[in-house]
Amino acid sequence: MVVGHLIEVAFRGNRKEFFSWDGEQPPPLRAAIIVDADRGEDFGRVHSTGELAEVRCNGCAHGCGTTPPPRKALRLATKEDEKLDRELTALNEQARRASMERVKSNGLVMKLTDAEWQWDRRKLTLFFTAEKRVDFRGLVRDLAAQFKTRIELKQIGVRDEAKRLSGVGRCGREYCSASWLPDLRPVNLGVAKDQKLSLNPQQISGACGRLMCCLRYEHEFYVQSRRKFPKEGKILVTSRGEEKVVSCDIFHERVTLRTVEGDTRVIGLAELKAEVEGEVASSESEGAVGVVVGIEATLDSATVAMLDTAEYALPVGAGVGGLVEVVPDAVDAGTESSAADGESAQRRKRRRGRRGGRRLRAAEGKGLDDAADSAEDAPEDESDT
Template sequence: MEADRGQDIGWVKRAAGSHDLACEGGCDHVGARTVPPPSRRVIRRAAPADVLRLMQLRDQELEVRKRTRELVSKHRLRMKVSEAEWQWDRNKLTVYFTAEKRVDFRALVRDMARSFRTRIDLRQIGVRDEARRLGGLGRCRRELCCRSWLTSIEPVTLQLAKDQGLSLNPSQISGACGRLMNCLRYEHAVYTQARKRFPPVGKTIRTARGRESVKAWDLFEETVSLQGGDGEVRIIPLAQLREERRAARRAELDR
């Protein structure tokens, strides 16, 4: 297929006509329109020799990363080289790196061009994008979501962990990239709705035993932990708590 100033190899992910991919209400919900065709033209089907050449280039990328890191050290640049990728025709070498600040790598590019004898494309990416490209296993022992199926990464904040009553220890809620895990968003909507059914933690309420403080609640077990004035803690079903509160209100009104 066509690539930037040359040719590259791609993989067919889906085959369909543009009319089959049309959005009924429009992808922007303005009006019906068809999906534009790809900007890159497919030249031909890759031959076994083409695939072999690609695999050989992939084998060389380890040495490319090593050599690039040596050049980075030589120029004393504060950047971390994470991945290198040859274009199939060797007309371009793309190197991905992370850095805390902007990096002036003009001298580095010149050295790399002399060393690899091709056009160099240095791309700075974030730590989340780096994890997506490199892959790995999460705390759940499954492949990283950003690598396996997530098409886009939405912002993840500490408030998501607070709403779910999770530990706020960064080491326990951070992913392989060092940022908050994407899965903190998955059940957040459920917890947000649940908070409307459960009494807030720390609130003092009136029950069949008098005034008790809400210590915690379990969304999946539908239970609430209460602590009375004598320090005793009891765990009761949410339905029972509702009934006790209704009974306590009726008793107060009857006085």
């Protein structure tokens, strides 16, 4: 029993399709082959076989997936078949020029990109680009009467046009779409923004006039790497106070910071995280201990003994607010006033943090009004301290 082989065949204009081969062994790569086509036969060359063909069939846009290909490869091409295919190269250009004259005579706004004769000359396919919908029914009748064959017009995009015509990109190599890229995925301006590239269309566009396909190759790496870094423009509290994130270097894992005074420094990502976490932990511990110490300093010996009993013991996990709530009415007025002083100290600390942020934004040039407000708040800070 002969088992069919899956092969991928490449045609003119970088067009590829999958066929089944009934021979015992698959044909060699780049071998000329005759395949079953639409109402006839066509000429192509073997592009991939075996496991590679199966992988490409499941992942390519022109692949048939898990279903077997609908057409078969008939036989290997002979010398006469290859000679006839070479003659079609000149006939394709003649057909395109003749069709362009018919387009002008019909007054159609369309650009004929390429013409492709089927190997047996039973069909002529014309590829064109147009910005709007084109009614080419009259053109098809004129071309059918002129070439005496079946005419098929296909509208393609500018990316597909570059894929069919091929060429050399600014990198000095053949277009990715024409050489190896299986699918032409859309590329938007957000991809260039994530990679911090120039947003000038002339610098990031290919020969087709659209954004280059290679912008998507490393986009996922940039997205995953930037999640580790703080956002640019965010204000962080470090060992030097409040600093603004200026830029992030994802390759060397470094962050550039700027203080209120305008001093900049470059610090490693690991060191920055350690500083930020250390400042948060120290601020929380200092705030809680400071209030508790302020309260206990005003308590007399009798009140301290009362708090040590089981009746007035502070529940596990209670904060400063819990300590103030469990203090009975027998506590003197000095205790209540000290608790109020502790809470007011916390509020002043929060206000100073907000004022510090406003001063930093004023120093960045947000406006003269904010700078004036921060200058007025400066004496009040000195009185608080």
